[in-house]
Amino acid sequence: MKVGILTNIAASSRGDVEPYVALAKGLKARGHEVVLVCEHKYVGFVSEHGVECEGCVGPELPSDKFPGALRRLRRFIARNFLSQAEAVRSAFSDVDGVISSESLFSFEVGQSLAESLGCSFLPAFYSPLGSTSTFACPFLVPPIKNNRFANRLSRRLAARLVRRLTRPPLNVARRSILGLPEKDRSAPGVLGMIDAGLPVLYGFSPALLPKPNDWHESAHVVGYWMLHPNDGWQASRDLERFVEDGDPPVAIALGRGNAFGIKRVGAGRYWSEVQQALAQADLRGVVITAGYPVPSGEGKTDRAFFVRSVPYSWLFSRTSAVVHHCGAGTTGAVLRSGVPSVAIPAAFDQSFWAAQLEGAGLSTRALPMRRFSASRLARLLRQAVDEPRFAQSAKAIAAAMSSEDGVSEGARLAEEYLQVGGVETRRSGKDVPKACLGDG
Known part of the structure; x- marks a missing residue:
């Protein structure tokens, strides 16, 4: 057929x-x-x-x-x-x-x-x-x-x-x-x-x-319906060292699925707010740029590692929380990884999936892209990382999905x-x- x-x-x-x-x-x-x-x-x-x-x-x-x-x-x-x-x-x-x-x-x-x-x-x-x-x-x-x-x-x-x-x-x-x-x-x-x-x-x-x-x-x-990483895919040594050096970082993966939200905020302001949020929350983060230009270019800063693309199945399980736009596929990848979410929906069905995550205790309260700021993101990141209930719920649903x-x-x-x-x-x-x- x-x-x-x-x-x-x-x-x-x-x-x-x-x-x-x-x-x-x-x-x-x-x-x-x-x-x-x-x-x-x-x-x-x-x-x-x-x-x-x-x-x-x-x-x-x-x-x-x-x-x-x-x-x-x-x-x-x-x-x-x-x-x-x-x-x-x-x-x-x-x-x-x-x-x-x-x-x-x-x-x-x-x-x-x-x-x-x-x-x-x-x-x-x-x-x-x-x-x-x-x-x-x-x-x-x-x-x-x-x-x-x-x-x-x-x-x-x-x-x-x-x-x-x-x-x-x-x-x-x-x-x-x-x-x-x-x-x-x-x-x-x-x-x-x-x-x-x-x-x-x-x-x-x-x-x-x-x-x-x-x-x-x-x-x-x-x-x-999820893909496994391509056979032979290997993270760069710099990325591996960044992820393994100290406490697990957070991942920030808004990607192309939040294109309209990032455009509304402005790409320059968005990247600046992300780095400020990591500093205010005293956290390190792997930031997936999805091809959006970053003022400092891709690579490592004191608290952030900017990378154009990385398989979610490799990265998310190595983090303490994931900031994402709640697209259906990204939501599934986060759930399988067993880590909490910080939801930043912007359009389409993203608010629906953000509500499902919050209702199941898998995410902090959603931060709509129209209200995006460094201080709000920093506060939610600390909540996702510090409150054990989010990690417990995330591990439980990952176990339920494993079959x-x-x-x-x-x-x-x-x-x-x-x-x-x-x-x-x-x-x-x-x-x-x-x-x-x-x-x-």
């Missing part, structure tokens, strides 16, 4: 791609061919892991700021939808099943593409997008607490907004590129199809967020669902459960 995996191709970060590379490797280990589509800038990273990859030109964002207003967001989507749909159709022309990520571009295009190919379609998300009364839509900021009606309403409104944003350009793509009839306004989108029983995989840990009781039985929370294998379980379920609705099954004339198909 050949599987096409469509990642986020709209202003993506590496965290949008890495879980699907891990899932692709899981499918390859089960004997399947995989082709993955991502933005051009990640083709090299994907290829390093032995996964066939096709690159798309990422959509051009407005030069001033990320489109927040509905009108600007609609123009942004419409301007890029057609080119993305055409590129994906070319890459997936001979696949037997399509797996899509949770971005607006990916899951609606992926479902229509599967429909045009007559093959199966499987959403694979790292945020909990199914309708539930247990929690609000994770992309709602701030999160709604303890209101079952509002929780379900927030997801209903989110699904309606997605249809409103994507349906017009999607219909143009269906008609002009995929040779499909347009979807009328009442036809459900992918989120509505999930609520009706379309199988879906969720790549986060049930130890942090158990599957809600009101989700469909075809929704599977399998654990994080999870999200990649293997996700690949097994993907194989099961995609083969049931795949091209070969359809050609055989066998009955195929409608929930497994790409039909709209």
Whole structure:
């Protein structure tokens, strides 16, 4: 079986791609061919892991700021939808099943593409997008607490907004590129199809967020899709010495996932505040720059070691706490390491995951990026390091997650669902459960 995996191709970060590379490797280990589509800038990273990859030109964002207003967001989507749909159709022309990520571009295009190919379609998300009364839509900021009606309403409104944003350009793509009839306004989108029983995989840990009781039985929370470090990866001697010299340092890993937050603060001020916070807290820190320019350049200062990139699985377990933006993948890496968090969310689902960490006693109170300052960060760092309850909770959830294998379980379920609705099954004339198909 050949599987096409469509990642986020709209202003993506590496965290949008890495879980699907891990899932692709899981499918390859089960004997399947995989082709993955991502933005051009990640083709090299994907290829390093032995996964066939096709690159798309990422959509051009407005030069001033990320489109927040509905009108600007609609123009942004419409301007890029057609080119993305055409590129994906070319890459997936001979696949037997399509797996899509949770971005607006990916899951609606992926479902229509599967429909045009007559093959199966499987959403694979790292945020909990199914309708539930247990929690609000994770992309709602701030999160709604303890209101079952509002929780379900927030997801209903989110699904309606997605249809409103994507349906017009999607219909143009269906008609002009995929040779499909347009979807009328009442036809459900992918989120509505999930609520009706379309199988879906969720790549986060049930130890942090158990599957809600009101989700469909075809929704599977399998654990994080995480990569292990590349064979042969070795930390520099300077980095090893810094980490091992004295008490464990903290890690500061806001990365590209907090690009909008760092842009709001200003990169120069951000790095200055980070170094001041380490000094005020009397701590040392490994600071992952993710390519943002650092005034002093990458390397070691008295309290900080600046490094462009380092495998989280190597670094986090060697630290006393991790400052991060609470992207889904980074959150999983911190949880597996068994150390406390200091959450600094800025956008998207980051506030949702920050709330889950705080509620489970795994993180200090969140510090939104709009309130970021050296003194606030220093105070939270000392709290995370000094109060034993955070370390105890972190070690407990790491132990609970140690038996999870999200990649293997996700690949097994993907194989099961995609083969049931795949091209070969359809050609055989066998009955195929409608929930497994790409039909709209």
